[in-house]
């Protein structure tokens with residue numbers, strides 16, 4: 284009762300922004316771990332990132348695509364709804380693909396030489412990848428809240444916040460491994476999360492100014508996340524021979540998000 288009243292009286296844009304800011308705190312919490320752990324085995328890193336990917340994967344279905352189909356259905360009928368959500372999803376994936384094509388990470392590799400520099404550029408590539416992918420995550424949270432359905436926004440913010448923890452830890456530990464100080468590594472890792480409230484603000488603003496954008500924005504965020512999971516996280520976590528571990532960790536993450544969605548949503 285009170286919760287519903289709060290949503291009605293408060294500005295959904297502020298709510299979306301604050302929620303995505305809260306979700307990004309997960310990155311900071313994870314990066315704090317670098318104070319206690321100075322290295323992650325490749326196995327543990329692959330497992331942790333796969334859990335994160337599983338949470339993201341389930342979030343695309345339960346918190347983005349299903350509500351997207353529902354909104355579009357109410358606005359345009361079921362047939363057109365599927366078309367809109369499919370188009371939005373592909374648009375999100377293609378957009379992320381072209382950002383990746385033009386992202387600075389290729390220049391990092393071209394501009395440096397030697398084994399040490401290669402390792403350094405590999406780490407920065409990873410940091411950039413995590414930073415980039417926090418954008419659609421933040422957008423998803425912002426859009427989730429802007430729709431006015433508190434439970435959907437809440438489970439999204441929680442799920443995204445949760446999967447930011449292992450991501451933040453992985454980034455901080457990776458930076459530590461290439462010679463950054465613990466506090467520097469922690470700070471940089473926490474900063475990668477701050478892309479999230481920017482995405483959150485943009486998503487919330489877009490949807491609040493035009494309700495028709497809602498299913499498009501939800502599907503777009505889903506497509507962007509699916510692209511990152513398939514193009515970035517799965518190949519990375521499978522590349523060192525930890526395939527089964529990565530697969531089952533991903534499934535574990537999926538189940539965690541599904542439970543979160545069922546309990547809150």
Ligand SMILES: [Zn+2]
Nearest residue numbers: 335339446450
């Ligand atoms: Zn993520």
